Amino acid sequence: MRYGFFDDDRREYVITRPDTPLPWINYLGSQDYFGIISQTAGGYSFYRDARLRRLTRYRYNNAPFDLGGRYIYLRDDADGVYWSPSWQPVQREIEDYQCRHGLGYTIIGSTYHGVHAETCYFVPPDENLEIWHLRLENRRDTTAELSVFGSIEFCLWDAWDDATNFQRNFSTGQVEVEEGVIYHKTEYRERRNHFAYFACSEKHAGFETQRDVFLGAYRGWDRPLAVERGACANSIAYGWAPCGVHHVRCTLKPGETREIIFLLGYHENPPDEKFDPPGSQRINKRTVLPILEKYLHPESSRVAFESLRVYWERLLANYQARTPDVHTNRMLNTWNAYQCMITFNMSRSASFYESGIGRGMGFRDSNQDLLGFVHMVPERARQRILDLASTQLPSGGAYHQYQPLTKRGNNDVGSNFNDDPHWLILGVAAYLKETGDWSILDEPVPYDNQPGSETPLYEHLQRCIRYTLERLGPHGLPLIGRADWNDCLNLNCFSDTPGQSFQTTTNKDGKVAESIFIAGLFVLSANELAAIAERRGLAVEAQLYRREAKKMEEVIWAHGWDGEWFRRAYDDFGRPVGSKECEEGQIFIEPQGICVMAGLGLEDGHARQALDSAYMRLATQHGIMLHQPAYTRYYLHLG
Numbered sequence: 001m002r003y004g005f006f007d008d009d010r011r012e013y014v015i016t017r018p019d020t021p022l023p024w025i026n027y028l029g030s031q032d033y034f035g036i037i038s039q040t041a042g043g044y045s046f047y048r049d050a051r052l053r054r055l056t057r058y059r060y061n062n063a064p065f066d067l068g069g070r071y072i073y074l075r076d077d078a079d080g081v082y083w084s085p086s087w088q089p090v091q092r093e094i095e096d097y098q099c100r101h102g103l104g105y106t107i108i109g110s111t112y113h114g115v116h117a118e119t120c121y122f123v124p125p126d127e128n129l130e131i132w133h134l135r136l137e138n139r140r141d142t143t144a145e146l147s148v149f150g151s152i153e154f155c156l157w158d159a160w161d162d163a164t165n166f167q168r169n170f171s172t173g174q175v176e177v178e179e180g181v182i183y184h185k186t187e188y189r190e191r192r193n194h195f196a197y198f199a200c201s202e203k204h205a206g207f208e209t210q211r212d213v214f215l216g217a218y219r220g221w222d223r224p225l226a227v228e229r230g231a232c233a234n235s236i237a238y239g240w241a242p243c244g245v246h247h248v249r250c251t252l253k254p255g256e257t258r259e260i261i262f263l264l265g266y267h268e269n270p271p272d273e274k275f276d277p278p279g280s281q282r283i284n285k286r287t288v289l290p291i292l293e294k295y296l297h298p299e300s301s302r303v304a305f306e307s308l309r310v311y312w313e314r315l316l317a318n319y320q321a322r323t324p325d326v327h328t329n330r331m332l333n334t335w336n337a338y339q340c341m342i343t344f345n346m347s348r349s350a351s352f353y354e355s356g357i358g359r360g361m362g363f364r365d366s367n368q369d370l371l372g373f374v375h376m377v378p379e380r381a382r383q384r385i386l387d388l389a390s391t392q393l394p395s396g397g398a399y400h401q402y403q404p405l406t407k408r409g410n411n412d413v414g415s416n417f418n419d420d421p422h423w424l425i426l427g428v429a430a431y432l433k434e435t436g437d438w439s440i441l442d443e444p445v446p447y448d449n450q451p452g453s454e455t456p457l458y459e460h461l462q463r464c465i466r467y468t469l470e471r472l473g474p475h476g477l478p479l480i481g482r483a484d485w486n487d488c489l490n491l492n493c494f495s496d497t498p499g500q501s502f503q504t505t506t507n508k509d510g511k512v513a514e515s516i517f518i519a520g521l522f523v524l525s526a527n528e529l530a531a532i533a534e535r536r537g538l539a540v541e542a543q544l545y546r547r548e549a550k551k552m553e554e555v556i557w558a559h560g561w562d563g564e565w566f567r568r569a570y571d572d573f574g575r576p577v578g579s580k581e582c583e584e585g586q587i588f589i590e591p592q593g594i595c596v597m598a599g600l601g602l603e604d605g606h607a608r609q610a611l612d613s614a615y616m617r618l619a620t621q622h623g624i625m626l627h628q629p630a631y632t633r634y635y636l637h638l639g
Helices: 159-164 166-172 211-215 225-229 289-295 298-316 326-346 363-373 378-390 420-435 438-442 457-469 516-535 539-559 589-597 606-618
Strands: 004-007 012-015 026-028 033-037 043-047 054-056 071-076 095-101 105-112 115-122 129-138 144-157 175-178 181-184 194-200 206-210 242-252 257-268 401-403
Touching (some): 033 129, 054 257, 144 159, 144 225, 159 166, 175 206, 206 211, 211 225, 257 289, 257 298, 363 420, 378 438, 378 457, 457 516, 516 589
Antiparallel strands (some): 012 095, 054 144, 071 144, 095 105, 115 129, 181 194, 194 257
């Protein structure tokens, strides 16, 4: 079944029916304020950190899927019929439905009851807010008396606490409503200096800030009581579940159009200027009011949307390719570059599959992302490198993840993913090749963000190599630690207890299990660091790195080559993984790729042989498999 198509002229993916197999997600934001949005306006927004600064709620793995979002309701006040232009959550049989996922924006439109509605959702560059630009058109032959309800549900900032600590949260929610603007200020009077706001360009007929008053007892977002009645109660939330709802009435003559702007945003005040007047509990709004005044106008929204379009045109113009294949052109010139920038901004911490609560930004992931976006935003790549290196440990290892808001390592996950350090070398090498900015190597960078521990970035790279050389196993291959690029290959886990994390549980001392993948990665990164050292005039050091790379390559040929492909690893018993000797999991994709990228076997044909084996045994019409034959049972020693 076909659900949509690419519009190459507008650089959009167009979805033509709302009931896709799963929510099809786009991303809003490009700097500090972000959101995910589905083809039915589901999703949530956050400032910098999807866990610690979440503005709105979204319910993962809900029934039905994709519940919680940027919902607009329309109601015909003549007969009481109401619907959602985005289909969800009311799910009427709307007509002319179309969702256009573009670069940093999503446009959702439909027609129902003779009224066409189209909403453009986007985050303007350099702003911590999102705009919902709603355009209504009366396609009837008679006048339409309509009610418009714009709604969101506030998250109490920390998404994990918001979803678990109900004893506290049912008592802490707090809002403030002033001059038609709803301000969410939970904990603002205690220890926060930030708040959210939800505003509308039209004078409202009413509002709600208490979810249960808007929805009604035992009702859901598909049939809110206030929408059904056509009137709000002007509730003020104290505890329970704060929300934001604006009710606007409008009269449209036949053929007439109307534009309405909704703003959802995040704002901070200096800690000593939180209240106005001082000593009160009222939010100081002096710095947020000019922002509201600027964007609560359709023309300002159009200007902001154009600036977003220009922003993406400029980024994508840095690299354009022309090939005979339209699909290759489409991916290279638009969607792959767009995806690289999204992963730079979020590092896979927030999506339909990642809830934004448990992981933060990945050290490995973020360094890999550098390879895809450094040519588009080199100045931001530089800062990202320094942020990542600041979370590195003195040993040369690294926290596997860090929180983007605090830029501190995530202790819950910890370190000992032994491939992580080498990605910092590859990220820095890519930055140097793109920019020629060799001064970055002399930047003082701390370890574990501890003041006084700073050394030049170049020394951080040196410690990356040393980290692996100090952690070699029985065959002379790098010890795998908790895992390498495949976080599911937990060769030191040996978990037989429910509830243990495969990612962090370690029941072995980690002195036996080895990774051929890390070995190939070491060859690649050591040669890159050798080139950097040589460029800095450190010829002896460069020779050392090349010598270590050569030694590791010899070990790979002795213990990592299986005859037709590269093996994957050695387990805690010293047995090969990813070998013909294995009953299942005989070949893995990762070592074939990284070893060939490192240059192994290019001259003697082994590289082609490994890739041919991957093609013959792993490639399918649906994509490339991770390994084959698939594992049919749980192997305690593999994780």
